[in-house]
Amino acid sequence: MARPPNPKPVTMKDVARAAGVSVMTVSRAFKADTSVNSETRARIHAVAEEMGYVFDVMAANLRAQKSDFVAVTIPTLSNANFADTVDALSRGLAGEGLQVLLGYDNYDVDEEERLIEQLLRRRPEAIVVTGGTHTPRTRRLLGNAGIPVVEIWDLPADPIGHVVGFSNAGCIEDMVDHLVAKGYRRIAFIGGDPEQDTRGADRKRGFLRAMRRHGLDAGRAAGVGRSPASMQSGARALTRIMAEHPDTQAVVCVADQSAFGALTECMRRGIRVPEDLAIAGFGAFEVAAICVPTLTTIDPLPGRIGARTAELLLALRAGTAPDGPQTISITPALRLAQSTGDG
Amino acid sequence: MARPPNPKPVTMKDVARAAGVSVMTVSRAFKADTSVNSETRARIHAVAEEMGYVFDVMAANLRAQKSDFVAVTIPTLSNANFADTVDALSRGLAGEGLQVLLGYDNYDVDEEERLIEQLLRRRPEAIVVTGGTHTPRTRRLLGNAGIPVVEIWDLPADPIGHVVGFSNAGCIEDMVDHLVAKGYRRIAFIGGDPEQDTRGADRKRGFLRAMRRHGLDAGRAAGVGRSPASMQSGARALTRIMAEHPDTQAVVCVADQSAFGALTECMRRGIRVPEDLAIAGFGAFEVAAICVPTLTTIDPLPGRIGARTAELLLALRAGTAPDGPQTISITPALRLAQSTGDG
DNA sequence: GAGGTTTATGTTATCGGTAACAAGCGGCTG
DNA sequence: CAGCCGCTTGTTACCGATAACATAAACCTC
Structure with a gap:
């Protein structure tokens, strides 16, 4: 059973020799839509399986x-x-x-x-x-x-x-538009390190553009450090935002992970969501649909x-x-x- | 700029011709620790980059x-x-x-x-x-x-x-031992479809073995369906367990996803965790460390x-x-x- | 300066398949 | 039965790189 590992793997040539045909016939036997006698084909397959032959895709692909x-x-x-x-x-x-x-x-x-x-x-x-x-x-x-x-x-x-x-920017704009329509005005953004995660930066750009378009203060923001955004960093960012802008009404996050982290920080601090603070995420990760309260988010499909x-x-x-x-x-x-x- | 896509990619032969050397010299120029005149090597690299030559790993690997x-x-x-x-x-x-x-x-x-x-x-x-x-x-x-x-x-x-x-079974046994040591007796298991996810089945086996070893009732269990276990299915499983065994004191879950789902269901039902029900998961996923309350789990590293x-x-x-x-x-x-x- | 060594480069064969072409063979047609 | 067809199988060359060997020139050494 514990045979020594084959130093030389079995090739078509070995199979051909064992089956008493040429390599070309073996090659054909392994390809559909080729004319090979069905008995020959069966025999070749049997011999190949018995010898532990493994087709070499690389070689075939080089030629093809x-x-x-x-x-x-x-x-x-x-x-x-x-x-x-x-x-x-x-x-x-x-x-x-x-x-x-x-x-x-x-x-x-x-x-x-x-x-x-x-x-x-x-x-x-x-x-x-x-x-x-x-x-x-x-x-x-x-x-x-x-x-x-x-x-x-x-x-x-x-x-x-x-x-x-x-459009990463576009869908965050839509999110801000929705919040503004619901009456929120003092809205903050969590995430968006511009040097690194370009999609995260695009989302932040969308936030800024929407806020300016609505004539609102776009200065409430906290980064979450290097992507991927973690739940922990979302919690820390929320702490920072609430320290600097205690009257913030809503937070838009670069990702659901950040949003969920922020949500848990609210629970620890007794901040009611959404009564005291609304939170929105991005990504429609599983956690958004199941946590309490469930998280408003964007599903990029x-x-x-x-x-x-x-x-x-x-x-x-x-x-x-x-x-x-x-x-x-x-x-x-x-x-x-x-x-x-x-x- | 919009050149038509090269039907024939550039090969070493093309580079060799353009650089006025043999293919072998080009091959050497692309390998460290080979003796090639440094000017020649530089020229070959320049020509290759200019022509958009891309080394073909497949061919090299076939030979090697x-x-x-x-x-x-x-x-x-x-x-x-x-x-x-x-x-x-x-x-x-x-x-x-x-x-x-x-x-x-x-x-x-x-x-x-x-x-x-x-x-x-x-x-x-x-x-x-x-x-x-x-x-x-x-x-x-x-x-x-x-x-x-x-x-x-x-x-x-x-x-x-x-x-x-x-050992997937072993670490769930450890978890049960811990819960028993803390005084829990009526312990349920969520997850473990034996037909499919074999590691999930192993974990369930560990649960059963530990419960029997402690002489406790091992009959409290609810599956979560096909793996991967979702948060939703964890919530449903908790509902089922509490319907069938309302006096359950602790739940061990096949994965943190199930455990978190169960936890959210407790929040919705007003079941206090851990006062009314203890919950343990598996996997040490990010959610376990951040949710409220934080989830006891096993980190498989x-x-x-x-x-x-x-x-x-x-x-x-x-x-x-x-x-x-x-x-x-x-x-x-x-x-x-x-x-x-x-x- | 003859003989040995080092450095730089070229030539040939090969990795494991397959396209293209060739050929053997039995059957069928007129 | 010559001639053609289709089915099956074999032969040769080649895909893009490189190990192994060969060679030419420069560089030493005594």
Whole structure:
């Protein structure tokens, strides 16, 4: 049983010899829609299974000048929304035999550059990058790669290729509009480190724009440090905001994690939500729907982003996609709940 | 700018021609520790960058009979703990130029079999599988693959190769022991569909064993359906338990998600935690540390699992690992908090 | 300055598959 | 029965890189 690990894995040549046919016949036997005598094919399969033969996709792909890879970059796996997007994307591509090759850039455009360079060496058939802000070199690498490029989770002003995303600024504006319509005026923002998480920064920009548009004070803000935003940092940010602006009526957060952290801090301090303070988040994470009170949030529909991206890539492969770069705009859904008095 | 996508990507041959040298010299120019005139090397790099040359790892690896891949299977990405393990693993391997090739089996051993078969075709240099329960064919495939196999997140009775994990049953036993020591007697369990999530089933087995050992009633239980356990299903399970066994004093949950869902249901019903009911979870997810009251839980140290696995694989590659299959046992940490009166 | 060594580069064969072409063979047609 | 067709199988070259070996020039050493 404990055979020594095969130093030389079994190849088609070995199978061919054992089955008494040529390598080409073995190759054909492993491909559908090829003319091989059905008995021969069965025998080859039996011999191969018996010998523990494992098809070498790499070699086949080298010859066929393809890879069956789709490279994907996300900031981090530790975010259920990105995970959902990747999950839907993988699922959508798996049917066509495409494998997702995943990399993380930790919300850092320089790491993204290194990562993309590394991923491109695997000759993926398409590349999906999260976000629309990149280094010049990254843009050049992607532009010259000769493969479909899709930027997701954003609506870049100057896209590299295709886009499947939404406006991070826009949906926070909608959230502020909703709060203003409900009568809130002294509204604060938690999150948005401009140097790092560009989508977080976009959300803050949306907040500022909306507040100015309504003629309200846009000076109430507290950062949460490096992304991903943690629940702990949300709690700390709330403490800071209430210390500096005790009369704040509502808080809009860059993410549900921050919002939930702020909510728990309110519970500890006896601040009633939403009576004393309204709280809104972003992301429609599971916690938002179940915590007490439930959290008003924005659902960016991460699964839909992944699924639409997969559809787009398959259409491009099949040649059924319209000409030119596609921009597929996803409309995030406002999920009103108890934390803003909408329950 | 909008040049038509290169139908034929640039190869070393093209670079060689453009630089007026042979392919071999270009190959050397891209490898450290090879003797190439430094001016020539610089010129080749310049020409390559200018032409948009991208090194083809696949071809190089075919020749070198390696892949730089480590295949990893996890049940799902939608679980921060698995994500943390993969994250630490990727990070540990990245330094040696190893790429993680990730696949999801959705807590299903048959899907796992298909997945592993597919991953092996890429000729990974090692394979890491989450869990210690597999189909016979999967065991055969892994055993014959001739590469290091590591089972993680479990301590299988009959390991295929190496192991980096912990006893899922054991740590729930510890949790029950703790509750019994604190005076709780009527303890219920939430979760553990035996047909599907084998680690969840192990945890339930640990619960039953501990209860019987203490001579207590092990009949209080409610499932949460298919994994991954959701917060919603935890809330429903609590409702069911309290309907059937209103005098329950404590609830042990298969995961923090279930525990938090149960906690929110208590808040809605006016059940005080921990005064009327103690709640314990598993996983040490972020929510456990921040919610009110904070949740007693078990931290399986997912990052450490990933990091130790990476270390093991690197040692095996370097030939510095001890002979024979290694079993690295991780000791999960009990995190006592308010929900069991330990805050 | 002959012989040995180092440095820089080229040539050939090869990794494990497969496209393209070739060929053997039985059956069918006129 | 010559000729053509379809089915099955084999042969050759090649995908893009590189190990191994070969070679040419420069550089020492006694």
